């Protein structure tokens with residue numbers, strides 16, 4: 001079975017490009033050119049130079065001894081939290097802005113939920129001197145004020161999405177509408193492995209640097225280039241796609257995805273798409289999404305704004321359906337406990353999104369001789385207000 | 396299919412520009428759908444396009460988005476729409492299209508949806524996020540089995556080769572989007588747009604064309620109709636019914652004013 005995209009833009013039953021005709025020329029231009037552009041030696045050179053000198057790659061693979069001792073196995077942390085701007089998101093925005101330049105585009109539009117992708121996009125736009133518009137749900141603008149300020153400091157225009165539920169899915173709709181209204185000079189930098197083909201594949205390729213590094217780093221440290229488990233959290237699924245990418249066809253590596261179960265999978269306040277979703281079309285691709293019987297998209301809930309999305313990318317829907325990856329639902333409470341544990345055992349404050357991935361050790365029951373790699377997708381600075389509030393740190 | 400589709404019959408016999416009006420089902424009030432349809436027909440509309448409300452209508456601008464949201468909040472659904480349209484053909488003789496997004500259709504079940512359309516007397520579908528390749532691969536056979544025309548869009552950015560392909564797959568008419576935009580984003584017809592309209596007119600396509608997006612009054616309707624068989628009005632109509640005090644009378648007056656008959 002193949003876990004990569006086929007020539008029709010599908011992963012098994014999921015994927016495709018369900019877009020209105022108004023977007024067809026843009027998406028088709030991207031589809032017909034992205035592989036050639038990425039393969040150009042000048043692109044590879046520029047991409048890798050920026051990842052090294054600007055983002056700070058390779059990010060360390062850190063052996064977490066105290067966590068390992070607690071769970072009686074060998075736990076490694078892949079430190080994407082040390083990337084410039086504090087999360088893996090910038091691997092993708094660097095790649096896409098280099099593609100946009102080669103397509104002759106002068107303006108960038110993006111969507112953002114927590115603001116991490118918005119900040120990563122505003123950052124590369126500043127770096128490349130491109131105009132940047134970021135759509136953000138009006139509600140998210142209020143609850144993620146520091147990232148709004150960072151985007152503005154970087155020169156981006158932050159546009160409130162006031163339609164629908166005023167959160168990430170609506171910001172994505174608005175970014176798509178903006179692209180429809182500005183088809184010639186603008187490139188849309190999607191922030192996860194979602195959207196119409198070729199976005200899921202393109203974003204996965206840019207994030208694949210994560211698993212490429214894990215391979216050689218494990219080879220150095222453990223004398224073998226694969227772990228027994230790779231764990232990552234899944235919002236849309238970009239950090240997981242990057243952490244899984246080079247192990248998709250490695251049967252000795254189990255792929256573990258942590259979804260946000262909010263107040264509990266069946267509480268009515270959850271974002272655990274593989275548990276609650278049905279096949280359908282959202283934001284341009286066929287995948288699993290949370291929806292009513294009538295096919296209306298349901299607004300999800302999670303303590304973590306980056307996992308608060310009603311769908312997952314088509315690659316993950318395929319990994320789920322085929323059984324290649326195992327999906328766990330992690331509640332707000334479990335994530336908070338894991339965040340404290342990682343902070344106090346390893347001195348690393350993780351992002352709330354990442355905390356969901358750190359919460360599955362107990363359930364994993366890895367053996368003492370096995371190797372577990374967790375992708376630490378981001379750092380917890382942006383979540384301090386939530387941590388202060390929920391953990392009563394100031395009392 | 397022995398019976399001629401109402402859309403084909405209309406285009407074959409029309410002597411004046413065709414007016415297609417879009418309305419959101421379940422709007423302004425949940426049970427207004429049939430009132431709106433009957434008034435549109437009484438006013439002299441030639442085709443009625445009934446929008447199936449969706450939570451995430453990416454091709455639509457603010458006016459239609461808000462009407463979709465309001466209709467959903469009032470309890471509108473695909474199943475309820477079919478209930479409302481159950482006896483539609485007792486009064487409505489003009490062609491009726493359903494417009495909407497593919498996800499609710501997938502949840503209803505494509506075949507069940509098409510069967511229900513045929514049963515209540517729907518003539519065609521406009522599903523902007525169902526692209527032509529997907530239509531040809533997985534939907535065309537089912538739509539045709541139930542005699543439903545799939546109306547495809549072209550835009551100023553669609554190249555000639557693709558327009559020819561769309562023309563070969565289309566039945567009924569081609570929906571010509573007047574500018575690169577979402578619905579209701581722009582109003583009026585510019586000189587550039589007229590160049591685009593006449594370029595397409597000169598292609599001698601096998602299907603007739605209706606022009607939509609940005610048509611809001613008699614003037615833009617007449618301008619658009621010079622280079623096509625007629626035009627489509629959506630946002631301007633939805634805006635009007637949002638504020639109408641006497642819904643039926645104002646709809647009749649609106650349609651007549653667009654057609655220049657009052």
Ligand SMILES: Cc1ncc(COP(=O)(O)O)c(C=O)c1O
Pocket residue numbers: 087088113114115116117191192193233234235236237238239240305306307351353354377378379
């Ligand atoms: C730190 C971090 N991890 C994970 C995510 C979730 O996105 P994805 O599933 O695409 O990796 C986000 C999104 O904002 C994030 O900021």
